[in-house]
Amino acid sequence: EVQLVESGGGLVQPGGSLRLSCAASGFTFSSYAMHWVRQAPGKGLEYVSAISSNGGSTYYANSVKGRFTISRDNSKNTLYLQMGSLRAEDTAVYYCARVGRYSKVLDYWGQGTLVTVSS
């Protein structure tokens, strides 16, 4: 069974940093690209960042470029999102999601972890 479990969320002050983790199990993690997607309270889904299966290619939404860094450790089956220079508008539930092997679909999602940026 495919499982994605996010952790690392919490309350952080504006300008602060936080690192999210996503532990994967039930599939060959190193064979799949991964995404981070966020959802602000009461709002819709927003693409944040993507990483290729071997970690060699990374992509970011304009809203987080230069502030967030996506990475992965295939030996630990774990995806990361290092978030810096956090702003109030980064407050959201952050989901990790797997990209389908033969499609661009985000086929499995974690349960999400809440990040709150507030003083």
Place this chain on the structure above:
Amino acid sequence: QSALTQPASVSGSPGQSITISCTGTSSDVGGYNYVSWYQQHPGKAPKLMIYDVSKRPSGVSNRFSGSKSGNTASLTISGLQAEDEADYYCCSYAGSSAVVFGGGTKLTVL
């Protein structure tokens, strides 16, 4: 990376059919056959309902179907049931490993 356009809300009675539209551009919806639809109940993670425009994952009811014409994709739910009440999001590949989502549609089953 502009969001895809969905109606904010739709409604229907049990047993009826509804359709949710999702309009993008030739750089996303119109340019790729990688449109997907997600169902999200309050406090839950999104659940994949349709992918690659019209394919259904294993376990998803055949009451859910998808289509695309030009820059607009559509999700149709037939035989509405109370448990279908949820938020629905469309999503399209937009090149360079990016995806773009619609703003979401709240489905109310009357």
